[in-house]
Amino acid sequence: MEARMKVFSDAGFAGSALDTLRQGLDGHELILPKVGTTSVLEQAATEPALLEAEIIVGQPAPESVLASAKLRWLQITTAGYTRYDTPEFMDAARSKGLVITNSSHVYDQPCAEHALAFVLAQARELPLSLRSRINPGTPEWHELRGRYRMLGGQKMVILGYGAIAECLVEMLAPFDIEVVGWRRKARGDEKVPIVSEAELPVVLGSSDHVMNILPDNAATQGFFNSERFAQIKPGAAFYNIGRGTTVDQDALVEALRSGHLGAAWLDVTDPEPLPEDHPLLAFENCHITPHTAGGHLNESETLVWHFLGNFRRFLDGQPLKNRII
Amino acid sequence: MEARMKVFSDAGFAGSALDTLRQGLDGHELILPKVGTTSVLEQAATEPALLEAEIIVGQPAPESVLASAKLRWLQITTAGYTRYDTPEFMDAARSKGLVITNSSHVYDQPCAEHALAFVLAQARELPLSLRSRINPGTPEWHELRGRYRMLGGQKMVILGYGAIAECLVEMLAPFDIEVVGWRRKARGDEKVPIVSEAELPVVLGSSDHVMNILPDNAATQGFFNSERFAQIKPGAAFYNIGRGTTVDQDALVEALRSGHLGAAWLDVTDPEPLPEDHPLLAFENCHITPHTAGGHLNESETLVWHFLGNFRRFLDGQPLKNRII
Numbered sequence: 305m306e307a308r309m310k311v312f313s314d315a316g317f318a319g320s321a322l323d324t325l326r327q328g329l330d331g332h333e334l335i336l337p338k339v340g341t342t343s344v345l346e347q348a349a350t351e352p353a354l355l356e357a358e359i360i361v362g363q364p365a366p367e368s369v370l371a372s373a374k375l376r377w378l379q380i381t382t383a384g385y386t387r388y389d390t391p392e393f394m395d396a397a398r399s400k401g402l403v404i405t406n407s408s409h410v411y412d413q414p415c416a417e418h419a420l421a422f423v424l425a426q427a428r429e430l431p432l433s434l435r436s437r438i439n440p441g442t443p444e445w446h447e448l449r450g451r452y453r454m455l456g457g458q459k460m461v462i463l464g465y466g467a468i469a470e471c472l473v474e475m476l477a478p479f480d481i482e483v484v485g486w487r488r489k490a491r492g493d494e495k496v497p498i499v500s501e502a503e504l505p506v507v508l509g510s511s512d513h514v515m516n517i518l519p520d521n522a523a524t525q526g527f528f529n530s531e532r533f534a535q536i537k538p539g540a541a542f543y544n545i546g547r548g549t550t551v552d553q554d555a556l557v558e559a560l561r562s563g564h565l566g567a568a569w570l571d572v573t574d575p576e577p578l579p580e581d582h583p584l585l586a587f588e589n590c591h592i593t594p595h596t597a598g599g600h601l602n603e604s605e606t607l608v609w610h611f612l613g614n615f616r617r618f619l620d621g622q623p624l625k626n627r628i629i
Numbered sequence: 630m631e632a633r634m635k636v637f638s639d640a641g642f643a644g645s646a647l648d649t650l651r652q653g654l655d656g657h658e659l660i661l662p663k664v665g666t667t668s669v670l671e672q673a674a675t676e677p678a679l680l681e682a683e684i685i686v687g688q689p690a691p692e693s694v695l696a697s698a699k700l701r702w703l704q705i706t707t708a709g710y711t712r713y714d715t716p717e718f719m720d721a722a723r724s725k726g727l728v729i730t731n732s733s734h735v736y737d738q739p740c741a742e743h744a745l746a747f748v749l750a751q752a753r754e755l756p757l758s759l760r761s762r763i764n765p766g767t768p769e770w771h772e773l774r775g776r777y778r779m780l781g782g783q784k785m786v787i788l789g790y791g792a793i794a795e796c797l798v799e800m801l802a803p804f805d806i807e808v809v810g811w812r813r814k815a816r817g818d819e820k821v822p823i824v825s826e827a828e829l830p831v832v833l834g835s836s837d838h839v840m841n842i843l844p845d846n847a848a849t850q851g852f853f854n855s856e857r858f859a860q861i862k863p864g865a866a867f868y869n870i871g872r873g874t875t876v877d878q879d880a881l882v883e884a885l886r887s888g889h890l891g892a893a894w895l896d897v898t899d900p901e902p903l904p905e906d907h908p909l910l911a912f913e914n915c916h917i918t919p920h921t922a923g924g925h926l927n928e929s930e931t932l933v934w935h936f937l938g939n940f941r942r943f944l945d946g947q948p949l950k951n952r953i954i
Contacts, residue, residue, distance in 0.1 A: 414779055417804075421753040424746035430755070433918040437902045437910075440920045449924025454739055474803045479742075577762045593758040595765045599774025 312357035548574030873899030
């Protein structure tokens, strides 16, 4: 059993989630900032108390993390961790012997459900069908019925093949849809074939569904540019539930304006939200949700449970879930 | 090998579907009506040529079927078969030794995809989210994220547990949602527990998703009346992808008007389409597609392939698929 530890949280937990966290720490000390943040996407201001903590859960400034002498483990309360994902930070964190985990498990399942909701809404033409009141038996009705494409026999490529993709692939198993993935470094234990970057043009050219779950980093910014969109099969559906910055928004607009893409389903854009006069808002086949794919009822509680599970493992010397370094 | 058989089709197949049918009959005679029908839901007028056929594929009038002296097998080109589903017709058909099959296999998969599209669109609040352009990090954004309910841990009851339900249950397997079914006569080989009619009030009262796939017949008309809706758990989502007549439309309106139902997702209504001033069209949480759940690209070809598969089995003396009697 470890001595009484100091756990700093700037995650903005409140109400029952905060109660759950406090009880779950089981006598270890919880330190809260004077001014909390309310969004899992926001970065907290540096707090002197943070520098005393052995464990941090939240979104502390990278420089605060590196300035902390006692810190042993940081659990980030998001799936993405762009602000920490620089060679400088990661090298410094490694040399300090820091353990860093994220909360991707909390967002995998809802993000995958959001992604599949998009895919099925596209396959069943829900936006069109829900506003259609045509008469069964008419030619227009037959035309609409004929627009639906069953997922069986179609192809999907998932870019940014990680934890969300693994969830999505499990959900797609009953549909007989052919799925391949692409990621920076293949591990070899993925549930679908992982293609190389050199194979991407051919794969994009034969996929009916292009699912972008890329994280935001120096290598992915503007990954979907004019050249990539031109490689996509005409009429295919493009999805983005990763980060808006991975897509050149002008190139996406052009791919929709030219009719090259069949549809776009976006949970993320750049910027967020889009300004009122943004051209993406004008396309009938561009469907946008406001960066809510990871959201779910009791999200704060789920984040706390995920942290407390890792906290037990940390105390017991067990491997942590969602470990980054 | 059977002698050359006469196959009458009033299914309105045209173009490549008709070519496929003709080629697939492999020398057996295809007889077409003088005036075809264009909808799989329409009933054809009686044709003298029909009375000469040993096999019929389509939607012939029940009295024509019974008047035919040579008929051995009728394949209905829909999943539903209301107009044939009377004791009088079935008894007469049995005493003539008729084999009757339907085309439920052609519609199971697209109907189940449509149903799951509804369920996920509801879980991810797509109608609301797709028109929302709120700013990440704001209280409104947190409120929206908190509305989403992950399917895991929720409960669904499927009424009219048949081939579509079996497909849907397979699709729901990755979600850890608890599913039970109800049907007129349990077979014992269903993939989920089948509850009795006496258990329905309790099951409806604990289900977050009430999936109605009931067919239309004397026993199901108005099945969902005021009493049944009152049994449903407050806030639950109600789906109808069966037939509109199984729901008392006034009772459904009242269940929505009172706020008792969380949402309704309907592919079928009574009548179809609803008149412009129908109260169901006024609810923001009532989502209607125009009886298109079974539709899919190349629907006619799929119907022909399904018929030809059974035609081969018929010639070979093998059991037919989707046999009714």
